[in-house]
Amino acid sequence: MINKYEPLKIEKKWQKYWEENKTYEVQNKVQGKENEYILIEFPYPSGIGLHMGHCRSYTAIDALARKERLCGKNVLFPFGTDAFGLEAERTAIKEHKLPQEIVARNIETFKTQVKGLGLSFDWSRTINSCDEDYYKWTQWQFIQFFKNGLAEKQETTVNWCPNCGVLANEEVEDGKCCQCHSETTQKSKAQWVLKMTKYGERLADDLVKTDYLEHIKQSQLNWIGKSEGIEVDFKIKQGGTFSIFTTCIETIYGITFMVLAPENKIVDKLKEKITNWEEVENYRKSAAKKSEFDRTEMNKDKSGCKLCGIQAINPVNGKEVDVYIGDFVLVGYGTGAVMAVPAHDQRDYEFADKFGIEKIQVIDGGDVSESAFSKQEYLSKNCKLMNSEEFTGTTVSDAKKAIADKLIKAGVARKKINFKMRDWIFSRQRYWGEPIPMINCPHCGWVPEKEENLPITLPHVDSYEPTKDGESPLSVIEEFVNCKCPVCGAKAKRETDTMPGWAGSSWYFLRYCDPHNSSELASKEALEAWLPVSIYNGGNEHTTRHLLYARFWVKVLYDLGIVPVDEPFNKRISQGLILGADGKKMSKSAGNGVDPRVMVDRYGADSLRVWMSFIGEYSESAGWSEDGLKACNKLLTRIWNLQDLISDNKETKELNYILNQTIKKVESDIDSNKFNTAISAIMILVNEIYRVGGLSREEYKTLLILIGSFAPHLSSEVFEIMNFGKFENASWPIYDESALILDEIELPVQINGKVRGIIKVPADANEEKVVSLAKQNTDISKYITESIVKVIFVPKKILNIIVK
RNA sequence: GCUGAUGUGGCGAAAUAGGCAGACGCAAGGGACUUAAAAUCCCUCGGGGCGAAAUCUCCGUGUCGGUUCAAGUCCGACCAUCAGCACCA
Numbered sequence: 001m002i003n004k005y006e007p008l009k010i011e012k013k014w015q016k017y018w019e020e021n022k023t024y025e026v027q028n029k030v031q032g033k034e035n036e037y038i039l040i041e042f043p044y045p046s047g048i049g050l051h052m053g054h055c056r057s058y059t060a061i062d063a064l065a066r067k068e069r070l071c072g073k074n075v076l077f078p079f080g081t082d083a084f085g086l087e088a089e090r091t092a093i094k095e096h097k098l099p100q101e102i103v104a105r106n107i108e109t110f111k112t113q114v115k116g117l118g119l120s121f122d123w124s125r126t127i128n129s130c131d132e133d134y135y136k137w138t139q140w141q142f143i144q145f146f147k148n149g150l151a152e153k154q155e156t157t158v159n160w161c162p163n164c165g166v167l168a169n170e171e172v173e174d175g176k177c178c179q180c181h182s183e184t185t186q187k188s189k190a191q192w193v194l195k196m197t198k199y200g201e202r203l204a205d206d207l208v209k210t211d212y213l214e215h216i217k218q219s220q221l222n223w224i225g226k227s228e229g230i231e232v233d234f235k236i237k238q239g240g241t242f243s244i245f246t247t248c249i250e251t252i253y254g255i256t257f258m259v260l261a262p263e264n265k266i267v268d269k270l271k272e273k274i275t276n277w278e279e280v281e282n283y284r285k286s287a288a289k290k291s292e293f294d295r296t297e298m299n300k301d302k303s304g305c306k307l308c309g310i311q312a313i314n315p316v317n318g319k320e321v322d323v324y325i326g327d328f329v330l331v332g333y334g335t336g337a338v339m340a341v342p343a344h345d346q347r348d349y350e351f352a353d354k355f356g357i358e359k360i361q362v363i364d365g366g367d368v369s370e371s372a373f374s375k376q377e378y379l380s381k382n383c384k385l386m387n388s389e390e391f392t393g394t395t396v397s398d399a400k401k402a403i404a405d406k407l408i409k410a411g412v413a414r415k416k417i418n419f420k421m422r423d424w425i426f427s428r429q430r431y432w433g434e435p436i437p438m439i440n441c442p443h444c445g446w447v448p449e450k451e452e453n454l455p456i457t458l459p460h461v462d463s464y465e466p467t468k469d470g471e472s473p474l475s476v477i478e479e480f481v482n483c484k485c486p487v488c489g490a491k492a493k494r495e496t497d498t499m500p501g502w503a504g505s506s507w508y509f510l511r512y513c514d515p516h517n518s519s520e521l522a523s524k525e526a527l528e529a530w531l532p533v534s535i536y537n538g539g540n541e542h543t544t545r546h547l548l549y550a551r552f553w554v555k556v557l558y559d560l561g562i563v564p565v566d567e568p569f570n571k572r573i574s575q576g577l578i579l580g581a582d583g584k585k586m587s588k589s590a591g592n593g594v595d596p597r598v599m600v601d602r603y604g605a606d607s608l609r610v611w612m613s614f615i616g617e618y619s620e621s622a623g624w625s626e627d628g629l630k631a632c633n634k635l636l637t638r639i640w641n642l643q644d645l646i647s648d649n650k651e652t653k654e655l656n657y658i659l660n661q662t663i664k665k666v667e668s669d670i671d672s673n674k675f676n677t678a679i680s681a682i683m684i685l686v687n688e689i690y691r692v693g694g695l696s697r698e699e700y701k702t703l704l705i706l707i708g709s710f711a712p713h714l715s716s717e718v719f720e721i722m723n724f725g726k727f728e729n730a731s732w733p734i735y736d737e738s739a740l741i742l743d744e745i746e747l748p749v750q751i752n753g754k755v756r757g758i759i760k761v762p763a764d765a766n767e768e769k770v771v772s773l774a775k776q777n778t779d780i781s782k783y784i785t786e787s788i789v790k791v792i793f794v795p796k797k798i799l800n801i802i803v804k
Numbered sequence: 805g806c807u808g809a810u811g812u813g814g815c816g817a818a819a820u821a822g823g824c825a826g827a828c829g830c831a832a833g834g835g836a837c838u839u840a841a842a843a844u845c846c847c848u849c850g851g852g853g854c855g856a857a858a859u860c861u862c863c864g865u866g867u868c869g870g871u872u873c874a875a876g877u878c879c880g881a882c883c884a885u886c887a888g889c890a891c892c893a
Contacts, residue, residue: 215808219888222807227892246893259893302891328891338893346805347891376806420892544888614829616816619809621886627830628816634844635829641844668820677818680828687828690845748824753874755824757859779859792873798823800873 002721005640007604007633010717015118017716023728024120026076028513028529033074037530038065039509039569041538041546042080042129044087045103045110052578052586052612052624053539055117055596059609060575060618060675061537062119063709067670069120070705070732076530078512079114079121081107083130085501089432093465099432100460103130113597117605118713125515129504130432134511136455137521138504139437141553142426143448144560146438150195153446156425158470160187166429166470185289189470191427192436192497196552200224200419202566203551211571212547213619219544225420230404231335232413234258237311237320238273242266245334245418248375249407250399253388254341254362256352258312258323259304261331262287267307275309280325287327302328302351315412316403317389326351334418346372362387363396424549426499429472431464433498441485441492449494450486456494472496505546506553509533509568521562528564536569543574573673576621578612583623594624606711607633613675613710632679636714638686639707643718645694654692655699656739658685663735666706675710682707697722702733749774750800751783767793774799 018024029035040061043054065077083103092099107128114121127134145151158166161184196203204224207217229247236242244258260267262284267274274280283305304326311320328347329338342352342359349372352359359368365383366373378396385391391399407413427436435456437449449456459480464473474480474496485492507521514526538546550568557563579585580592587593599608610632616622662685669678685703689695695703701724708715708727716727724730745763747770748755757780761770770793775781783803790802 213809215888218808222889225889225892229893244893248893326891328893330892333892335893340893345893347893350891418892420889540887614816620817622816625816625830631829637844676816677828680818683828746824750823750874758824790873792823794823798874800823802873 002641002643005637005714007606007636007713008601011116011118011605011713014713014716015115018118018120019115019123022124024077025122025124026074028526030074033072035076035529036068036073037076037509037533038068039078039512039533039536041536042082042127042505042508043110044085045081045083045106046087047091047102047106047109049106049109050113050117050596052594052596053575054114055608056578056612056615056618057537057539057575058114058119059117059612059710060673061535062117063609063613063675063678064535064670064673066120066709066712067667067732069728070709070730072731076125076512077121078125078127078515079119079123080125080127080508080512081110081129082501082505082508083107083128084135084433084499084504086430086432087501088130089430089464092432098460099464100130116597116600117609120712125512127508127511127515129508132455132457133518134508135434135504137511138434138499138507139449139454139456140451140521141507141557142434142499142503143437143451144562145194145556146446146448148556148560150198150556151192151426152195153190154193154423155188156191156193157186158189158191158425159184160470166466187470191425192438192495194424194426194552196424196548197419197421199552199555200226200421201417202555203421203548206551206555206567209567210569212569213573216543216547216572216574220548223421223544223548226417227419228415228417230407230413231416232315232339232407234312234315234339236270236323237313238270238309240266240269242312242337243335244337244339245416246339248341248344249403249413250385250391250396251341251344251362252314252316252339252403253385253391254343254360255314255319255321255339256342256358256360257321257340257355259326259329259338259340259348259351260307260323261329261336262325262327263331264325264329264336266337267325270307270310273309274307276306280305280307283325302326302347302354304328304351304355306355315407315410322357324351324355332422333420342372343368344372344374344378346374348372360387421548424552426503427497428500429470430466430498431458431461431473433500434503435474436495436497436499438495439483439485439492440495441488441490443490444485444487444492446495447485447487453486458498472498474498502546502549506549507557509536509550510554510557510563524564531563531565532567533569535571535573537573537575540574543572547572574619576617576619578615579621579623581624581626586624592624594626599626599629603629603633604636604713606636606714610635610679610707610710614679616676618673618675635679635683635686636707636711638690639703639711640714640718642686642689642695642700642703643721645689646697646700646722647694648697655689655695656736657742658688659699659702660735660739662706663702663733664740667732667735670709679710697724701730705730705733745796747796748798749777749780750798751780752802753800756780756783763796765795767791767799770799771801774801 038061040057065075069075088099088103092102142151160166162182204221204226207220227247229245230249231243231245233241233243271277304324307323307325310323312323313320340348342348343361344363361368362385363373363378363383364386365381366378383396385394385399391403435458437454437456439447439449441447459477461477467473481494481496483492483494510522510527513530514522517523554563554568555566558566577585580590582592584590584592607629611629614632615628662681665681666678704715704718719727742763744760746758747761749757749759757777759773759777761773771791786803788801789804792800
């Protein structure tokens, strides 16, 4: 009689064994093995520690990594922590401690908890974004961006909270500060930006090279917001010109006014000629007070102000129209000016209504008496133009081309591609981030720190809370600020802004390839060995921005010859949330949280791992239930207890078919991230083994390998008990295709589309044979009361007999 | 508003390429073992109808239509939920 299944005991034993034997440490090259890079997003090590969400993705992706290893791949499956950023700083401020202390403590507990799940990470490659020898390279890369004209200091607007100072976009919720809830406003400030817009085109177009989920690609495209159109010059009657960008050049004959962004510099140039300047100034002031949120909130009333005394001239017909400023026009997009065609654009329509401006319909086929006949509607309808001189009667698509050609020929327009995406504001006026390694010299301007002086480390300080004047807390530390210009040696000031939380996470996957390299961020050989990442798993919340930043970062490094690929990730997947038993998101306040450690102590890590895989479709959210966990514990106990049913002289072939079928199913399911059905296939196999009443050693070994990706402790232990050798040295079983071919199959038979019976037929039976077998079956033949008019036979699937 | 996804028993969910809807599991009910409980094992389990029975019959995958011998799956319209984007010219 075998011992009882005691998960807690065996799990500790094997975790210790894996750690001591460095079982999952991996070399960059192994003779005769193909490399594969499997990546999970490195977590922020919060003080609360591991939560269920981590367990779900870590254990599922670990199952994939373990399976790939047994399939003979050399697998890189690393782990690290992303401890820079706002969250750590806030926790530190709350606890009145230094972020450095908090982070060190949290990382340790986090790692211990992760190890308790028996994950097959290569612990020798662990990195942490706030370690000096890591962020040294983040800083080094910033300098490369700068040297190549991709980083520059720009005057930009920042979110400003009267209490907390400068806020990151993610700290502003509905126009309010997420901490003190006061109204935020916009303030102008010189900030470092990375010129991501230069890569807009490639970031959009190169998505075809990737295998991301459709909605992930879509939101990348959405964020990039590429739109192709025409930029057209408009003369101002009173002198000067300005340009507008439009994607609907076909509506140009419908222009009845123009709108400029309030901040547009042209307005200043026209000051002399504007007869209501005071009114204009007042409007500009009130617009400046509004936050970005107020400005971009949809469905609010259009506001604006006429520039009295100013007319613009439509280049197609010389028509003079009034010019307005209005805050629905954004200075940062396009040219900060629009042509207004109220009949065919809803915003222009509302604006025209408010100011009593006429509307000219130029696209036929819609009604403009209530609202605009906009491009979303007319583009799909093959409409024709009206009121458009020589273009009247041509179709929209022809007119688009013809009008553009005419204007381009006349030299007043050109094709243009615009992006919604802005450059990446890279400065934070915060303490807990990588210092930006730049120095401002009175003679040389902005110059990078000498590379041999990196890293520029964060000074340990007493106070690091955000300052009230909006400058970085580092700015008040004299020893940090004062320095010498690396070029001319003059007294100079160091940049005191730090990098955003996204910085370290934009390249950490490169560092994993060569984490201890002290002379470069990673060697070319190491990067070539592993990149691109074959599968990358991470949370849904920050997928869009993180992927965009990381892709941009890698493209820059690729152009500089540092990285061998221009797309870092082949495939991106996301796990669904684990919800509380009440179906709501697990949270402290809802009191529905479940601590994974408690569950591990109660049932063992293997049971939790299996349950996290079985709980549901991987990408969908799933509700927690302890009963489900119990069921998985039961499965493992049943597998353990099979030790009693081994019989070596067992000659039966009864399990042959189902065993091979299960191997095939589990293999393909893990490959396609259908972990839940992989587990159910194993359950079916185990049920069948119990029904048959015994199995051979070899069959048991196969079962243990299949479940071993999910329950590695159990399989390791039973391998040892059964003298199967070391589990990590096992090979993934190869299913026997011929065993899956049955001589005889069960075929459903329908009469008039209704299943009336199931008959056993030879697998290769033809239609004639099958029909005659069906007719011999009295359960079926009793329905054939009239003459057969049609027979549909799909081999191995169905027989449908139509009678009439 | 736009884009994308989802909608199947009491519950979590399956269903390869249009071919037996509800695999697998939970909960529930019944039984075996036990002094008893736990554990374990076995049986039943979408809904209605006829009935002694089911291997009978009708209905059933958000709603309404369509294509097809055959639709959870394809097409059209709609409803609901979730996510991302949101005055982007």
